[in-house]
Amino acid sequence: MNFCSHCGAGLTQRIPAGDDRLRFVCDQCQTIHYQNPRMVVGTIPEWKDRILLCRRAIEPRAGLWTLPAGYLENGETMIDGARRETREEAGAKLEALAPFALLDLPFINQIYLMFRGALATTAYHPGEESLEVQLFSEADIPWDDLAFVVVRKTLEHYFSDRVEGRFRIHTGTIVPPTEKFHHNRNGKESP
Amino acid sequence: MNFCSHCGAGLTQRIPAGDDRLRFVCDQCQTIHYQNPRMVVGTIPEWKDRILLCRRAIEPRAGLWTLPAGYLENGETMIDGARRETREEAGAKLEALAPFALLDLPFINQIYLMFRGALATTAYHPGEESLEVQLFSEADIPWDDLAFVVVRKTLEHYFSDRVEGRFRIHTGTIVPPTEKFHHNRNGKESP
Numbered sequence: 001m002n003f004c005s006h007c008g009a010g011l012t013q014r015i016p017a018g019d020d021r022l023r024f025v026c027d028q029c030q031t032i033h034y035q036n037p038r039m040v041v042g043t044i045p046e047w048k049d050r051i052l053l054c055r056r057a058i059e060p061r062a063g064l065w066t067l068p069a070g071y072l073e074n075g076e077t078m079i080d081g082a083r084r085e086t087r088e089e090a091g092a093k094l095e096a097l098a099p100f101a102l103l104d105l106p107f108i109n110q111i112y113l114m115f116r117g118a119l120a121t122t123a124y125h126p127g128e129e130s131l132e133v134q135l136f137s138e139a140d141i142p143w144d145d146l147a148f149v150v151v152r153k154t155l156e157h158y159f160s161d162r163v164e165g166r167f168r169i170h171t172g173t174i175v176p177p178t179e180k181f182h183h184n185r186n187g188k189e190s191p
Numbered sequence: 192m193n194f195c196s197h198c199g200a201g202l203t204q205r206i207p208a209g210d211d212r213l214r215f216v217c218d219q220c221q222t223i224h225y226q227n228p229r230m231v232v233g234t235i236p237e238w239k240d241r242i243l244l245c246r247r248a249i250e251p252r253a254g255l256w257t258l259p260a261g262y263l264e265n266g267e268t269m270i271d272g273a274r275r276e277t278r279e280e281a282g283a284k285l286e287a288l289a290p291f292a293l294l295d296l297p298f299i300n301q302i303y304l305m306f307r308g309a310l311a312t313t314a315y316h317p318g319e320e321s322l323e324v325q326l327f328s329e330a331d332i333p334w335d336d337l338a339f340v341v342v343r344k345t346l347e348h349y350f351s352d353r354v355e356g357r358f359r360i361h362t363g364t365i366v367p368p369t370e371k372f373h374h375n376r377n378g379k380e381s382p
Contacts, residue, residue, distance in 0.1 A: 005193060008194035036229045106268050
């Protein structure tokens with residue numbers, strides 16, 4: 001961030017009066033340009049004992065598998081955003097959604113809210129950001145080829161709850177992935 | 192938003208290729224300036240059968256009562272943000288927090304996440320953004336002088352759950368307040 005989006009003057013970084021954090025401030029028009037976390041909304045689409053994953057066509061993590069999810073838009077509710085992402089990335093429509101995981105990713109200034117919901121039909125197809133979409137049973141989840149740690153964590157919570165026969169709402173903080181990590185088939189991290 | 196914060200050129204508003212929404216786009220450096228909802232985190236501080244409210248020292252709604260809450264900061268978890276706001280606005284420290292209400296306010300591009308938690312002690316004091324802070328029993332809640340509809344809704348859920356003897360996690364969408372509204376003592380809106 002270099003220039004004031006309001007008046008075009010150069011920005012300086014300092015702690016404004018009454019604040020305790022560095023902000024980008026415009027000394028010409030006095031605008032303080034706050035930066036805040038962004039919210040990602042997505043779904044776990046269910047069909048009987050299987051769930052739908054998308055293989056990413058775009059960076060980051062092109063070629064790896066993920067749950068349909070993306071940035072919440074202005075003017076949109078969280079549930080509408082999650083439905084939109086599911087439609088855009090997986091060509092899929094869901095029945096009633098239930099909030100399932102609300103996760104902090106402070107290292108990249110994101111919040112993830114993942115809903116779970118049954119597919120309305122088995123009609124689905126890859127959108128522009130997906131190479132393919134496919135239903136997976138728990139045994140077939142490509143744990144070694146998941147795009148993001150937050151997706152792995154969400155799926156671990158999901159299958160763990162399913163064994164228990166009840167779904168809770170999960171909260172927690174995702175830590176940055178190490179540059180290299182490997183998963184065993186059971187989804188546990190190994191050094 | 193008039194100027195590119197990256198290169199300082201004037202911005203135009205158009206739908207980028209592969210998108211379906213109007214964005215602010217820089218034709219000089221090609222940056223797309225996305226705008227997304229911001230997250231507000233806060234708490235319902237409990238002390239026995241009473242809860243702590245703050246009377247606002249600042250606009251909007253100066254002089255009216257609210258729960259401690261404010262924008263989530265980059266690099267911060269939701270629970271840490273809620274604790275920080277409680278400390279800053281009410282000078283109060285809470286025991287374990289539990290997520291209570293996750294609410295959409297699409298008309299102002301905000302998401303509210305409110306936690307509930309017991310005060311660690313009765314030590315509290317108004318911060319710079321508060322005129323006073325005070326414990327209220329349900330019968331004494333100043334329903335006619337609450338700052339925001341989202342605060343009223345959160346409190347309605349809270350007291351309703353408390354009567355039932357169990358706290359759920361509430362989701363839903365807050366609609367814009369009409370310019371004038373009045374509340375009866377029971378917290379129901381009346382024309």
